[in-house]
Amino acid sequence: xxxxxxxxxxxxxxxxxxxxxxxxxxxxxxxxxxxxxxxxxxxxxxxxxxxxxxxxxxxxxxxxxxxxxxxxxxxxxxxxxxxxxxxxxxxxxxxxxxxxxxxxxxxxxxxxxxxxxxxxxxxxxxxxxxxxxxxxxxxxxxxxxxxxxxxxxxxxxxxxxxxxxxxxxxxxxxxxxxxxxxxxxxxxxxxxxxxxxxxxxxxxxxxxxxxxxxxxxxxxxxxxxxxxxxxxxxxxxxxxxxxxxxxxxxxxxxxxxxxxxxxxxxxxxxxxxxxxxxxxxxxxxxxxxxxxxxxxxxxxxxxxxxxxxxxxxx
Amino acid sequence: xxxxxxxxxxxxxxxxxxxxxxxxxxxxxxxxxxxxxxxxxxxxxxxxxxxxxxxxxxxxxxxxxxxxxxxxxxxxxxxxxxxxxxxxxxxxxxxxxxxxxxxxxxxxxxxxxxxxxxxxxxxxxxxxxxxxxxxxxxxxxxxxxxxxxxxxxxxxxxxxxxxxxxxxx
Numbered sequence: 001x002x003x004x005x006x007x008x009x010x011x012x013x014x015x016x017x018x019x020x021x022x023x024x025x026x027x028x029x030x031x032x033x034x035x036x037x038x039x040x041x042x043x044x045x046x047x048x049x050x051x052x053x054x055x056x057x058x059x060x061x062x063x064x065x066x067x068x069x070x071x072x073x074x075x076x077x078x079x080x081x082x083x084x085x086x087x088x089x090x091x092x093x094x095x096x097x098x099x100x101x102x103x104x105x106x107x108x109x110x111x112x113x114x115x116x117x118x119x120x121x122x123x124x125x126x127x128x129x130x131x132x133x134x135x136x137x138x139x140x141x142x143x144x145x146x147x148x149x150x151x152x153x154x155x156x157x158x159x160x161x162x163x164x165x166x167x168x169x170x171x172x173x174x175x176x177x178x179x180x181x182x183x184x185x186x187x188x189x190x191x192x193x194x195x196x197x198x199x200x201x202x203x204x205x206x207x208x209x210x211x212x213x214x215x216x217x218x219x220x221x222x223x224x225x226x227x228x229x230x231x232x233x234x235x236x237x238x239x240x241x242x243x244x245x246x247x248x249x250x251x252x253x254x255x256x257x258x259x260x261x262x263x264x265x266x267x268x269x270x271x272x273x274x275x276x277x278x279x280x281x282x283x284x285x286x287x288x289x290x291x292x293x294x295x296x297x298x299x300x301x302x303x304x305x306x307x308x309x310x311x312x313x314x
Numbered sequence: 315x316x317x318x319x320x321x322x323x324x325x326x327x328x329x330x331x332x333x334x335x336x337x338x339x340x341x342x343x344x345x346x347x348x349x350x351x352x353x354x355x356x357x358x359x360x361x362x363x364x365x366x367x368x369x370x371x372x373x374x375x376x377x378x379x380x381x382x383x384x385x386x387x388x389x390x391x392x393x394x395x396x397x398x399x400x401x402x403x404x405x406x407x408x409x410x411x412x413x414x415x416x417x418x419x420x421x422x423x424x425x426x427x428x429x430x431x432x433x434x435x436x437x438x439x440x441x442x443x444x445x446x447x448x449x450x451x452x453x454x455x456x457x458x459x460x461x462x463x464x465x466x467x468x469x470x471x472x473x474x475x476x477x478x479x480x481x482x483x
Binding site (some may be wrong): 008009012015016017019020021024025026048051055056058059060062063064065066067068069070071072073166185248260267281283284287290291296297299300301302303304 | 353355356357360363364393395396398399400402403404406407413416419421422423424425426427428429432442444445446447448449452453454464467468469471472473474475476478479480482483
């Protein structure tokens with residue numbers, strides 16, 4: 001603001017004084033006429049006047065009680081210790097938190113992860129379970145069951161006593177094998193990394209799925225068996241991979257790891273992304289995208305991020 | 315990642331590698347909290363990435379990082395106190411009046427922008443301005459509340475308008 005040209009400052013000052021005079025209720029007819037003349041004198045005057053009106057409008061659009069208690073808050077000094085109240089999304093750390101492998105012998109547990117969190121648990125029978133971001137499972141070892149409530153899990157069962165993963169779209173029996181199951185509102189994707197699993201979809205016959213194969217289960221039954229690369233690192237290694245992926249799909253995936261809101265302009269959807277990104281710093285992923293693609297990251301706070309097409313250099 | 319991006323990326327990488335630990339340590343001593351310090355040091359580098367400043371041209375990278383870091387630190391405390399006031403105000407609302415999560419975010423964003431806009435105004439000026447804009451009080455009513463003359467309020471209001479318009483200039 002200090003760089004503003006002196007006459008621009010003069011114009012702004014004049015506009016501010018006109019507005020204050022008008023609002024004071026003390027303006028005469030003569031004052032109003034003078035104001036009109038001032039506005040007509042120069043485009044810069046009229047522009048400043050319009051800016052002042054727009055400023056008033058910004059305040060007029062706010063819910064007044066909320067805005068007043070926030071903006072006219074008592075000055076608490078700088079060293080505020082903020083209670084992390086109200087489930088304030090604003091204060092959830094963004095880091096990809098990895099809870100250490102829990103040493104406890106888990107027989108029954110309801111486990112869940114927050115957005116951006118990953119968790120690994122050793123079960124009492126030696127099986128190993130990992131939860132991806134924003135996921136929940138109920139573990140019931142006595143009945144050899146794990147229920148995937150929401151999100152994504154992987155399960156490695158070393159012994160030959162099978163564990164059954166229950167989803168809303170069918171069951172997966174796992175023994176001497178390693179599998180990854182991801183569930184959302186419309187379906188469930190099962191990917192086998194090691195060994196083989198038995199699948200029982202809600203509709204249709206049971207089938208066997210082997211290492212390197214994946215399948216989608218939906219309410220109507222199982223889809224086609226597809227091949228995938230078991231060696232490609234994924235969320236279990238804390239990595240997000242993209243291979244010529246449409247940016248829109250990539251961002252929807254990235255969004256599941258970030259608290260707050262991530263938005264982007266529709267015209268960015270079709271850009272292509274290739275790369276391997278570390279999930280422990282999703283801000284950095286966004287920064288990297290801005291370097292390699294024609295977009296810019298508008299980060300008002302780290303919890304409200306918008307991606308825009310990069311402006312053409314004039 | 316495309317090849318064209320590599321030079322900037324490399325340089326930032328070096329800057330990050332050489333100075334991040336130092337900046338984070340500086341912030342941690344001031345904030346007494348390793349997580350926040352780490353966040354803020356990341357923000358500082360991100361700010362650098364987003365700015366037009368050419369990283370290769372930085373003569374005194376630490377001085378530059380410290381300047382950006384200090385500004386972010388100051389904003390951080392202001393934002394926190396705004397967030398806190400906002401959350402308490404939200405909590406005090408009757409349930410049916412609480413805005414949706416998306417609206418809550420948008421509103422917080424707007425309030426943060428306005429808070430920054432008003433930053434630097436003397437307390438009495440700021441209050442007079444807010445009462446006028448948000449509560450629709452007349453200059454006379456504000457004058458009574460603040461026990462000053464109406465003339466003073468008119469001066470306050472002009473000062474506040476000028477301040478905000480200059481920030482946006």
